[in-house]
Amino acid sequence: MGKVLITDAVHSSIIGTIEKLGFEVTYIPKLEYAELDDMIADYEGIIINSKIIMDQRMIDKAGNLHFIGRLGSGLDIIDLEYAKKKGIAVLSAPEGNSNAVGEHALGMLLSLANHLNRADREVRQFKWNREKNRGFELEGKKIGIIGYGHTGPAFAEKLQGFRAQIYVYDKYRKHIADKKRSIMETSLTQIQRECDIISIHLPLTPETKNLVNQEFFEKCLKRPVVINTSRGKILKIEDLLQALKTGRISGACLDVFENEKPQTFTEQEKHVYEELYASDKVLLTPHIAGWTKESKKKIASTLIAKIKKHLESVA
Structure with a gap:
């Protein structure tokens, strides 16, 4: 046996x-x-x-x-x-777990868009800040999905009811446009130039490691919200923080990180992550997208x- x-x-x-x-x-x-x-x-x-x-x-x-x-x-x-x-x-x-990842990405996006976490904390502190917590709607937004294997299509499916325009780029998959569902196949450059929201759905490979970096952010023209529920080492946290400071991006939803073991942080990493954790422009979860019953x-x-x-x- x-x-x-x-x-x-x-x-x-x-x-x-x-x-x-x-x-x-x-x-x-x-x-x-x-x-x-x-x-x-x-x-x-x-x-x-x-x-x-x-x-x-x-x-x-x-x-x-x-x-x-x-x-x-x-x-x-x-x-x-x-x-x-x-x-x-x-x-x-x-x-x-592709459906669970799609739902998680959408949940993070809606929460960030409507300041739900911050508003919840403030109400519990007897603060009533309505104008400060005015959000934005997904309707009419251009949402770019980079990577269209399993979780990318799941996220696109969740977006169908919001009447958003969905742009998809996958280097290795073609003919994935769907006019009836407002899904348009495009280039990475067009996503960076035109999209209000960019969601990463890529495997970690030598080709994708550090793909989302300073150079990537500098090409983003619409101050997008960036979502990463794929692999942490695809996105450089220090470069994301700089992009937030300069206004190149307006926010981020991160479920994965370059180092997911806080007990092993170097002093430099500790400083970087403390700065990330202090920002109210980001929503963070501990690698639980796809982690459902x-x-x-x-x-x-x-x-x-x-x-x-x-x-x-x-x-």
């Missing part, structure tokens, strides 16, 4: 289903990367989330590994080329289906 290791919390359905496929399952949801060294060689499959990095060193230790299952979408934690070289299948489930189950069912298909293909 083969063995599968699950290193993060999963929906209970995934454990039972993998056992029915003939595997012995080891479930250690609090397993740390350093603990994996002495046990990875025993397993034919491993299911991970974001804390376990399947780099070349770890893949070399996994001599019996046939597949890596990723709970969610981000594959930057896996050395894809080396896994392929070793004949290890990499299976992910971006379809499982429903998505946990959807991710499990999506990944199970892909594992089944993989096993059938190699049987």
